[in-house]
Amino acid sequence: MFREVITTAEMRITADDLNGFATEALRQVGLSEADATLAADVLVTTDTWGVFTHGTKNLRGYVRRLRVGGLLAASQPHVIREGPAWAMVDGGSALAMRTSVFAMRAAMAKARSAGIGFAGVRNSCHFGAAGYYAKLAADEGMIGLAMANDIPSVTVPGAAGPVLGSNPLAYAIPHLPGRPILLDMATSTVAGGKVFAAAVCGQAIPSGWLTDENGQPTTDPNKLTRGGALTPMAGHKGTGLALLIETLAGVLTGAATTWQVVSWSLHDPSLPTGHGAMFIAIDIKAMLPGGEFQARLSRVAEEIRAAPKAQGVERILLPGDLEWERREQALAEGINLPGDAAESLLGLAADLGINPPILR
Amino acid sequence: MFREVITTAEMRITADDLNGFATEALRQVGLSEADATLAADVLVTTDTWGVFTHGTKNLRGYVRRLRVGGLLAASQPHVIREGPAWAMVDGGSALAMRTSVFAMRAAMAKARSAGIGFAGVRNSCHFGAAGYYAKLAADEGMIGLAMANDIPSVTVPGAAGPVLGSNPLAYAIPHLPGRPILLDMATSTVAGGKVFAAAVCGQAIPSGWLTDENGQPTTDPNKLTRGGALTPMAGHKGTGLALLIETLAGVLTGAATTWQVVSWSLHDPSLPTGHGAMFIAIDIKAMLPGGEFQARLSRVAEEIRAAPKAQGVERILLPGDLEWERREQALAEGINLPGDAAESLLGLAADLGINPPILR
Numbered sequence: 001m002f003r004e005v006i007t008t009a010e011m012r013i014t015a016d017d018l019n020g021f022a023t024e025a026l027r028q029v030g031l032s033e034a035d036a037t038l039a040a041d042v043l044v045t046t047d048t049w050g051v052f053t054h055g056t057k058n059l060r061g062y063v064r065r066l067r068v069g070g071l072l073a074a075s076q077p078h079v080i081r082e083g084p085a086w087a088m089v090d091g092g093s094a095l096a097m098r099t100s101v102f103a104m105r106a107a108m109a110k111a112r113s114a115g116i117g118f119a120g121v122r123n124s125c126h127f128g129a130a131g132y133y134a135k136l137a138a139d140e141g142m143i144g145l146a147m148a149n150d151i152p153s154v155t156v157p158g159a160a161g162p163v164l165g166s167n168p169l170a171y172a173i174p175h176l177p178g179r180p181i182l183l184d185m186a187t188s189t190v191a192g193g194k195v196f197a198a199a200v201c202g203q204a205i206p207s208g209w210l211t212d213e214n215g216q217p218t219t220d221p222n223k224l225t226r227g228g229a230l231t232p233m234a235g236h237k238g239t240g241l242a243l244l245i246e247t248l249a250g251v252l253t254g255a256a257t258t259w260q261v262v263s264w265s266l267h268d269p270s271l272p273t274g275h276g277a278m279f280i281a282i283d284i285k286a287m288l289p290g291g292e293f294q295a296r297l298s299r300v301a302e303e304i305r306a307a308p309k310a311q312g313v314e315r316i317l318l319p320g321d322l323e324w325e326r327r328e329q330a331l332a333e334g335i336n337l338p339g340d341a342a343e344s345l346l347g348l349a350a351d352l353g354i355n356p357p358i359l360r
Numbered sequence: 361m362f363r364e365v366i367t368t369a370e371m372r373i374t375a376d377d378l379n380g381f382a383t384e385a386l387r388q389v390g391l392s393e394a395d396a397t398l399a400a401d402v403l404v405t406t407d408t409w410g411v412f413t414h415g416t417k418n419l420r421g422y423v424r425r426l427r428v429g430g431l432l433a434a435s436q437p438h439v440i441r442e443g444p445a446w447a448m449v450d451g452g453s454a455l456a457m458r459t460s461v462f463a464m465r466a467a468m469a470k471a472r473s474a475g476i477g478f479a480g481v482r483n484s485c486h487f488g489a490a491g492y493y494a495k496l497a498a499d500e501g502m503i504g505l506a507m508a509n510d511i512p513s514v515t516v517p518g519a520a521g522p523v524l525g526s527n528p529l530a531y532a533i534p535h536l537p538g539r540p541i542l543l544d545m546a547t548s549t550v551a552g553g554k555v556f557a558a559a560v561c562g563q564a565i566p567s568g569w570l571t572d573e574n575g576q577p578t579t580d581p582n583k584l585t586r587g588g589a590l591t592p593m594a595g596h597k598g599t600g601l602a603l604l605i606e607t608l609a610g611v612l613t614g615a616a617t618t619w620q621v622v623s624w625s626l627h628d629p630s631l632p633t634g635h636g637a638m639f640i641a642i643d644i645k646a647m648l649p650g651g652e653f654q655a656r657l658s659r660v661a662e663e664i665r666a667a668p669k670a671q672g673v674e675r676i677l678l679p680g681d682l683e684w685e686r687r688e689q690a691l692a693e694g695i696n697l698p699g700d701a702a703e704s705l706l707g708l709a710a711d712l713g714i715n716p717p718i719l720r
Contacts, residue, residue, distance in 0.1 A: 085477075116445045160667075216670065234593040319603065
């Protein structure tokens with residue numbers, strides 16, 4: 001199946017058409033117009049960034065869960081406990097895009113009155129690109145942070161096999177208009193998708209990406225599904241960050257943790273996955289008023305961009321530069337979906353018996 | 361000088377004696393009894409963890425600044441602006457240990473009423489081990505985070521030479537009694553001290569630690585002081601984290617940023633260094649009451665410790681395990697100070713004309 005999927009050619013679609021298709025698919029399985037529109041925006045924005053591993057490609061899997069009960073179309077996330085600067089949100093197995101936007105907005109509301117706001121989430125699912133939620137805060141002049149836990153796929157120093165999730169961390173910092181500084185990273189050395197792709201193509205992977213079932217470094221990508229595990233980024237440091245995220249997004253929120261989390265893509269789609277997440281918003285204007293923050297940040301940003309270049313390097317990029325450039329191009333010329341993503345959308349249309357998306 | 365320092369033999373001292381000496385040295389240059397005691401505890405605790413690069417070895421440099429005006433012995437950190445869940449602290453060039461404890465306590469006070477508290481710091485200096493301040497929160501049942509900026513020593517992908525500081529991040533999570541999970545990491549691949557040590561010993565360093573003046577990987581440790589730079593941990597991910605820390609601890613706080621920061625150890629000791637820092641405290645019991653957090657965290661921690669081991673591995677460590685074991689041993693048997701740290705203390709005693717510490 002991977003072979004078939006990955007070798008399919010790229011196809012182009014406008015962001016509007018993709019948005020329309022994604023919204024329609026979610027409407028078909030019972031989401032309200034508002035919730036479907038919101039979730040489609042999360043996934044299509046992610047595709048415009050070129051982060052196709054976390055965009056509409058995954059919609060087919062989410063829809064499958066919505067059809068058989070692992071996700072509940074009519075469920076609404078709600079605050080179960082709160083204080084002056086925090087809120088705990090129960091996602092109620094709603095689509096995680098809905099729950100995550102709700103929770104980040106809750107953190108932002110707390111930040112507006114208290115300066116900083118924290119929102120924890122339980123009973124959620126795979127939330128796609130963490131960076132989307134961080135960006136919501138930056139859109140309103142705040143610094144945003146988003147983190148989530150996931151089923152283990154990453155080892156820890158000394159272990160054989162997976163121990164922690166690839167627990168992502170994203171942040172967004174308001175900078176150029178509509179273009180916050182934006183980092184969205186897993187705490188593994190590389191994403192599992194890169195290892196799968198190498199396996200499909202029969203290529204060896206660099207040493208350092210993966211360990212085998214005995215915990216030894218391997219260049220054989222097939223080991224990932226045979227008891228191996230991704231390596232943590234920067235060894236014990238990546239493990240340490242993943243454990244912090246597991247604690248904040250999983251332990252503290254009352255969500256499922258480590259092996260309690262159900263895989264959103266591989267396990268029984270009728271089961272809730274139980275993912276946890278957390279969001280922080282920091283209200284810049286409360287802490288450093290009057291445009292001073294932007295002036296100070298620009299000085300640092302411009303200094304980094306203007307740093308002496310290594311031989312052969314044309315530009316130094318800040319986090320998000322590539323994503324915003326790709327988005328600009330995608331909005332102007334259409335999104336070039338990789339073959340596996342296009343294939344997934346066509347499969348979804350067939351699953352639901354709806355018109356397929358307009359791909360060229 | 362490095363040669364002489366690093367080849368000096370280890371010397372043993374009790375924690376009490378080291379504490380007494382450090383307190384006396386700080387009293388001699390005008391600190392109050394309370395401030396001297398507090399700062400000595402930060403530095404000696406760090407030594408008991410075996411983190412000698414950030415312990416009492418640096419006291420001689422701090423005292424030099426206190427004697428000639430770069431640090432002000434009588435200055436007291438104070439809150440310059442605050443809100444329900446945040447405070448901005450001006451360190452007023454007080455010793456950074458004093459300012460950092462003050463700021464973390466301010467964050468904890470905010471967390472006690474609001475659930476989460478943020479404290480930013482400007483006009484501080486090199487604060488030693490970030491983990492000490494994170495631990496203060498864990499001592500009172502909170503999750504603590506501490507970060508700081510520093511003068512650039514780390515490059516970014518595509519650059520030649522230093523661009524950002526090694527900007528540390530530490531966290532502490534209450535776990536076993538008196539032994540929080542504790543991670544304290546720089547955002548560079550390795551600490552500069554490791555590269556210096558290799559230079560002194562005439563040894564090559566592994567590729568990946570350092571880039572040369574042209575931004576190319578080098579195994580020559582001497583390049584660090586000849587236009588080279590440390591590499592960011594995990595490439596663009598480490599750079600992204602360092603930029604987040606620069607933003608939160610430097611830009612948002614009104615502190616000096618990047619090259620505006622004065623080196624606490626290399627530059628004119630009569631100048632304030634201008635470092636920034638930030639602290640976050642999260643009040644666990646507000647968000648997940650009744651011991652549930654500890655039960656949930658213990659399940660995750662024990663699961664990690666019990667994970668299948670790689671060949672030849674006896675134990676899987678959680679962040680802080682080694683530091684707490686070293687501390688237990690240090691308190692029972694004395695601290696084995698490396699030669700350069702012992703040398704620095706003897707030099708400090710000579711500088712001040714006070715009794716040298718009791719080293720064996």
